[in-house]
Amino acid sequence: MNTFSLEIWDNEGVKCSFYTVRKEDAGYNETDKFFNKYYVIDELKVEIQQLMIFVLESIGNDYGAIDLLFNRYENEVVGLPNKGRSVLGKVSFLFPNFPLRLYALRINNRSDLVVLFNGGRKTARTNQESRDLNLKWMEACGFAKRIEDALRNREIVLDIRNRKIISADGREEIIF
Numbered sequence: 001m002n003t004f005s006l007e008i009w010d011n012e013g014v015k016c017s018f019y020t021v022r023k024e025d026a027g028y029n030e031t032d033k034f035f036n037k038y039y040v041i042d043e044l045k046v047e048i049q050q051l052m053i054f055v056l057e058s059i060g061n062d063y064g065a066i067d068l069l070f071n072r073y074e075n076e077v078v079g080l081p082n083k084g085r086s087v088l089g090k091v092s093f094l095f096p097n098f099p100l101r102l103y104a105l106r107i108n109n110r111s112d113l114v115v116l117f118n119g120g121r122k123t124a125r126t127n128q129e130s131r132d133l134n135l136k137w138m139e140a141c142g143f144a145k146r147i148e149d150a151l152r153n154r155e156i157v158l159d160i161r162n163r164k165i166i167s168a169d170g171r172e173e174i175i176f
Helices: 030-039 042-063 131-152
Strands: 004-010 017-023 077-080 086-088 091-093 100-106 113-121 156-159 164-167
Touching (some): 004 131, 017 030, 030 113, 042 077, 077 131, 100 131, 113 131
Antiparallel strands (some): 004 017, 086 091
């Protein structure tokens, strides 16, 4: 896997801050590539808007990255949106036959730091059968492994108070 950086994607949520990855010399980070690609497809505009609201409002502001909303486990990453019906108080999250997957990595159990990757259109029963989606899933798993290894080896650390991921020497710029 090539060089990539870990950067803030959105840190304005009340409950959760989001990071993303940017490949070396890429004009856009992986999460923006995902939203930009599918927003321009007319038949997916509603779904991409639903997914954006789910991420920024439901996870970012309302509930955080709780297990109930992160229950589509796909090896090293989680596919968003959630699987099945999830009920939180009077709010029900149900995305039957949702055509898109956005891959994510929850960084800690406090549910306040998430790395969003890229994703794709689910065109078959499984990720492995959805050609484009399978490639994005494998890539997301590779990014997640490198990030988890860096956390385990203390090359990067969590600044829980400020909901940040920083390098071991205190820099906010993180390059793998």
